[in-house]
Amino acid sequence: METIRGKRLSLLIKEEDIKKRVKELGREVERDFATSKELIVVGLLKGAFIFMADLVREIKLPLKIDFLWVSSYGQSMESSGNIKIVKDIDVDIEGREVLLVDDILDTGLTLKEIYEFLRIRNPSKLKTCVLLDKKERRKVDFNADYVGFEVPNLFLVGYGLDWGELGRNLPGVYAVED
Ligand SMILES: O=P(O)(O)OC[C@H]1O[C@H](OP(=O)(O)OP(=O)(O)O)[C@H](O)[C@@H]1O
Numbered sequence: 001m002e003t004i005r006g007k008r009l010s011l012l013i014k015e016e017d018i019k020k021r022v023k024e025l026g027r028e029v030e031r032d033f034a035t036s037k038e039l040i041v042v043g044l045l046k047g048a049f050i051f052m053a054d055l056v057r058e059i060k061l062p063l064k065i066d067f068l069w070v071s072s073y074g075q076s077m078e079s080s081g082n083i084k085i086v087k088d089i090d091v092d093i094e095g096r097e098v099l100l101v102d103d104i105l106d107t108g109l110t111l112k113e114i115y116e117f118l119r120i121r122n123p124s125k126l127k128t129c130v131l132l133d134k135k136e137r138r139k140v141d142f143n144a145d146y147v148g149f150e151v152p153n154l155f156l157v158g159y160g161l162d163w164g165e166l167g168r169n170l171p172g173v174y175a176v177e178d
């Protein structure tokens, strides 16, 4: 049984199921960006690093990657609602086709703000892709264009998601038990 800081973890999504779904997401993105000469895939650090690494290998199109480092949850299980840009992307996205990737869409505060932050730079196309969508918790009106799995209102770790920086390296997605 996996634990983090003495709390038990229960498996929600198996590694093989994630793998299968990531392949499907890759096909969906390929179809929608088929005419793209050079797609820019922007990941939100740190949470997106594992999903993004797997996803880009399933997108058989010419693409470049960059990362935007943002933080809002810190050590807690609640969003501070205060999104800090720790590091901006280096690439100029004006007139470019961009796919914004994150691990989870929860309250929506992060992705909505970052979407707007990139949109005002005038990319020719801007789509969003998340592995997990915790719809029940949404505080703002925002949905992603590509979603891997809808998940229940539980605090999750694994496959990039952390609790106080622990658990990102678990290969599946787990719920932290109360
Ligand atoms: O929809 P929201 O409620 O805004 O939550 C989603 C965001 O929260 C997490 O990031 P976190 O701030 O924990 O940083 P991390 O990516 O380093 O884990 C996650 O990676 C998303 O970016």
Ligand code: HPA
Residues within 6 Å of the ligand: 073, 104, 106, 154, 155, 156, 157, 161, 162, 163
């Ligand atoms: O369930 C979660 N787990 C880890 N990080 C998160 N950031 C938003 N929701 C979550």
